[in-house]
Amino acid sequence: MIELDCLGQKCPLPVIALAKRIRDVEVGETVTVLADDPAAANDIPAWCRMKKQEYLGSPRPHAFAVRRLS
Amino acid sequence: MxxxxxxxxxxxxxxxxxxxxxxxxxxxxxxxxxxxxxxxxxxxxxxxxxxxxxxxxxxxxxxxxxxxxxxxxxxxxxxxxxxxxxxxxxxxxxxxxxxxxxxxxxxxxxxxxxxxxxxxxxxxxxxxxxxxxxxxxxxxxxxxxxxxxxxxxxxxxxxxxxxxxxxxxxxxxxxxxxxxxxxxxxxxxxxxxxxxxxxxxxxxxxxxxxxxxxxxxxxxxxxxxxxxxxxxxxxxxxxxxLGEAQAEAVRLSALVDRIRERVAATVPDVEVVGDPVERLPHLVTFSCLYVDGEALLHALDRQGFAVSSGSSCTASTLRPSHVLEAMGVLSHGNVRVSLHRGTTATEVDRFLSVLPGIVAGIRAEAGL
Missing domain, CATH: 3.40.640.10 (Type I PLP-dependent aspartate aminotransferase-like (Major domain))
Known part of the structure; x- marks a missing residue:
């Protein structure tokens, strides 16, 4: 599991970071993105849907957990 | 547009x-x-x-x-x-x-x-x-x-x-x-x-x-x-x-169908949003993954295309469009194209021909 600190970054930067770094975890493992841009709460789940990854929800404010499925 | x-x-x-x-x-x-x-x-x-x-x-x-x-x-x-x-x-x-x-x-x-x-x-x-x-x-x-x-x-x-x-x-x-x-x-x-x-x-x-x-x-x-x-x-x-509305709706709706089809076919990682059938004749919206909406707007403007965006970076509030949020669809890299009686098929085709290159260029700059 890795955590990406994208606090202070504007969208689409947190989503770009997620797309680049998800390859660094094994299938089935999770990546947590820390992002406070207001678009992240919408765009990270949307990315998961488009790229067939699993959105696990927001465990705490400004944190978004994603499980690699492929 | x-x-x-x-x-x-x-x-x-x-x-x-x-x-x-x-x-x-x-x-x-x-x-x-x-x-x-x-x-x-x-x-x-x-x-x-x-x-x-x-x-x-x-x-x-x-x-x-x-x-x-x-x-x-x-x-x-x-x-x-x-x-x-x-x-x-x-x-x-x-x-x-x-x-x-x-x-x-x-x-x-x-x-x-x-x-x-x-x-x-x-x-x-x-x-x-x-x-x-x-x-x-x-x-x-x-x-x-x-x-x-x-x-x-x-x-x-x-x-x-x-x-x-x-x-x-x-x-x-x-x-x-x-x-x-x-x-x-x-x-x-x-x-x-x-x-x-x-x-x-x-x-x-x-x-x-x-x-x-x-x-x-x-x-x-x-x-x-x-x-x-x-x-x-x-x-x-x-x-x-109103006198020309029916004929215009048919003409513009065909152009929108063309945009919906060509954008999805020629731009990778794109989401064309909204109902494909129960829709206005003149309006289409899509979102390009990993693309900064403001950069996309400016690049299209340099090519002579005036479009709108629901991405947060283009809004005075710096929040993504409440409509895209309510739908749960991608909000960044968003472009709204809406056509009128002066819009020609030639212009739409030129838009469709430059768009994939512009999107690819912005993605390349982001290291993708």
Missing amino acids: DAASAVPLHPVAAEALTAALADGWADPARLYSAGRQAQQLRDATHAAFAEALGVRVDEVSLWPSGTAAAQAAVLGGLAGRARRGDTLVHSAIEHSAVLHAAAKGKSAEVGVDQLGRLDLDAWDRAVSAPGVALASLITASHEVGTVQPVAAAAGYCAEAGVPLYVDAAQSVGRVPVPPGWSLLSASAHKWGGPPGVGVLVVRKGVRWISPYPQDDLYRPGVPGALDLPAAVAAAASLRAV
Whole structure:
């Protein structure tokens, strides 16, 4: 599991970071993105849907957990 | 390609505006001949709007903008029903003008699905709840083009005895608005009239109380002087636009189909959003993954294309579009293309030919 600190970054930067770094975890493992841009709460789940990854929800404010499925 | 914001002035509007500037400058309330001439022109303008919209003349009022008309509809509709309730039910995808009016008091929001279609079951429950004064539904989304089930929503409102206000800014002059509503607003610069003219229709029997201080005139309504020349031009252009609406809808809808198909086929990682069938004829929205919306807008502008975006980086609020959020679709890299009578197939094809390269360039700069 890795955590990406994208606090202070504007969208689409947190989503770009997620797309680049998800390859660094094994299938089935999770990546947590820390992002406070207001678009992240919408765009990270949307990315998961488009790229067939699993959105696990927001465990705490400004944190978004994603499980690699492929 | 941003007709949903404003359309270039229709030639009929330009002609009518010039003529009305000469004949309609006077105060219609005055008793000398120039005043009477202005009064006649004003009455003829109201009559032309009534005929174009299929309503009675005394149901029409003209406002300084579509936003002013929309807010008067909401606030006046709520005031008229104050004894029955205090809550406004509205869809999650209303125009911000309506949402800001809603924020003045109590409101209940009804969601949409991923295509941007109103959740009718939730709407039924919301309008049937006690204390509802008014319901507000946009006839078709100004951001994604999805046409809303106005007739069905109006049916639930009628069962509950709640008047329905429809924001028809994107529909009037392009597609028919289904019946069943109590209040309707529209905006002239969306159909080729001049900016600064909003239309409000309040059907007979609907209680509407002006939310604004009144003047000395005999009938409650819009305070202050009407921009009569602009109103004359708006009415003349609406009549002209309605005459060509069916043919234009067919032509533009085919261009939108082409954009929907080519964008999905030629741009990787793109999401074309909104209902592909139940949609406005002239509007399409898509979002490109990993692309900064502002960069995309500027790159398209350099190629001569004026488009709009719902991405947060392009908004004065720095928040993503509430419509895209309500649908749960990607909000960054968002482009809204909306076409008008001056848009040609050649222009659309050129847009489609430059877009994939622009998107690829922005992605390459981001290291993808």
